[in-house]
Amino acid sequence: MRLSRYFLPVLKENPSEAQIVSHRLMLRAGMIKQAQAGIYSWLPLGFKVLRKLENIVHEEQIRAGHIPMLMPTLQSADLWRESGRYDDYGEEMLRITDRHGRDMLFGPTNEELITDIFRGHVSSYKDLPLTLYHIQWKFRDEIRPRFGVMRGREFLMKDGYNFDLTKEDALHSYNRHLVSYIRTYERMGLQAIPMRADSGPIGGDDTHEFLVLAETGESEVFYDSKVTDIRLGEREINYDSVEQCRAVMEEFTSLYARTDETHDEAVFNQIPEERRRSARGIEVGQIFYFGTKYSDPMGATVQGPDGKPVPVHMGSHGIGVSRLIGAIIEASHDDKGIIWPEGVTPFHCGIVNLKQGDAEADAACDQLYAALTAIGLEPLYDDTNERAGGKFATMDLIGLPWRITVGPRGLKNGVVELTSRKTGESVELSPEEAVKKVAEIYAPHHPHLAREEPMAGRSFHTWL
Ligand code: 5CA
Numbered sequence: 001m002r003l004s005r006y007f008l009p010v011l012k013e014n015p016s017e018a019q020i021v022s023h024r025l026m027l028r029a030g031m032i033k034q035a036q037a038g039i040y041s042w043l044p045l046g047f048k049v050l051r052k053l054e055n056i057v058h059e060e061q062i063r064a065g066h067i068p069m070l071m072p073t074l075q076s077a078d079l080w081r082e083s084g085r086y087d088d089y090g091e092e093m094l095r096i097t098d099r100h101g102r103d104m105l106f107g108p109t110n111e112e113l114i115t116d117i118f119r120g121h122v123s124s125y126k127d128l129p130l131t132l133y134h135i136q137w138k139f140r141d142e143i144r145p146r147f148g149v150m151r152g153r154e155f156l157m158k159d160g161y162n163f164d165l166t167k168e169d170a171l172h173s174y175n176r177h178l179v180s181y182i183r184t185y186e187r188m189g190l191q192a193i194p195m196r197a198d199s200g201p202i203g204g205d206d207t208h209e210f211l212v213l214a215e216t217g218e219s220e221v222f223y224d225s226k227v228t229d230i231r232l233g234e235r236e237i238n239y240d241s242v243e244q245c246r247a248v249m250e251e252f253t254s255l256y257a258r259t260d261e262t263h264d265e266a267v268f269n270q271i272p273e274e275r276r277r278s279a280r281g282i283e284v285g286q287i288f289y290f291g292t293k294y295s296d297p298m299g300a301t302v303q304g305p306d307g308k309p310v311p312v313h314m315g316s317h318g319i320g321v322s323r324l325i326g327a328i329i330e331a332s333h334d335d336k337g338i339i340w341p342e343g344v345t346p347f348h349c350g351i352v353n354l355k356q357g358d359a360e361a362d363a364a365c366d367q368l369y370a371a372l373t374a375i376g377l378e379p380l381y382d383d384t385n386e387r388a389g390g391k392f393a394t395m396d397l398i399g400l401p402w403r404i405t406v407g408p409r410g411l412k413n414g415v416v417e418l419t420s421r422k423t424g425e426s427v428e429l430s431p432e433e434a435v436k437k438v439a440e441i442y443a444p445h446h447p448h449l450a451r452e453e454p455m456a457g458r459s460f461h462t463w464l
Pocket of ligand 1: 108109110111140142149150151152153155157158159160202283284285286316317318319320321322323
């Protein structure tokens, strides 16, 4: 993309309404614009990051064997009356009446709708296990929407629902989700710690929230500091293996890590004092096992092996996709702006032309742009007439991990400058070497750059 043809309305001043750094930087970098309290338009740069996160979520869900679909945002109140949640959900639910006087609602979550789909089409235990998910906008009429996309009223959520014959099978689904979520967050450059939590209006006994530690987080958390040393990394996971998924779940959840709702001072005090931590965190996901809470009242049964109808065991599993952007920025920024992790950056590399209009500099930038594009990377080329300082400030603000700076002086010596946004370090390289280096950096995120098969047989439609 050439900046002169893009829409990137960056702000020079700090917007006064933003209380936390991620909200401030998202507004300043021209990623979002508030439409109403807690409701945002996603401007091109923000939309690009949102789609990147969605893509990672899809890839990891499909890898775990879960099936993508799409349910509507507007739901019928009658379904929610069947489960008893129409009255229970309270004022967070946005209720709407259509022209025929029928009660509808803007979905805050989808347990009822998915259970209705299931009961209409699945009748035998032989069709289990089944996990369906979608990524769709939700609405919760939060009393205090704040911190930009962190606590919105309209927000994008991945929500998945497992249907299993037995509690044992459903707990495998729970563990499978836990593992796939950790992989998802790690690919986004985040450490999100599973913590024992409260199930709230979704219900059930078993639930973990995933928390990214951050001072600005809304949740109070207590944990054993050793839990922050655990990583999933590049291990191969067989999602069909009950033992493997359970082992990972146990590894990640055996140490003390709880939100304030389930915190137990007596148990916490058994941790050696130097490892006891209380901190704040951003909840970026939550998984639930709730058994037959919805399948019972809504009659979602299957014919079991003995021919008798049994209600299915269910769980639901959510990732706060739009909130994650705020969490990533809270975890990765400096006083100049955002620092995107390579897995989620909206553009892979910035190109800054120090002397727009200089024939050699223009030609070198065009060649770099073409070479990066040809190998499947997306550069953002600042081809405007802005002075160099302004171009650097914009690149730093929008946080692309790598920048190639091109100027007549360097070109005389056959070099351009490759700069890391994170460390600020620069190296001088020939333009060809710079392209090669950028390709190497992104190879782990784009397998085709390393000449590997891209997710053989399981690839999801790429949005970007
Ligand atoms: N049905 C279940 C799981 S599918 C569910 O709704 N879970 S939830 O309530 O925990 O929401 C899932 C995730 O959505 C949360 O972990 C959080 O990351 C995100 N989320 C919830 N409320 C908001 C909000 N107001 N703004 C932004 N993200 C939110």
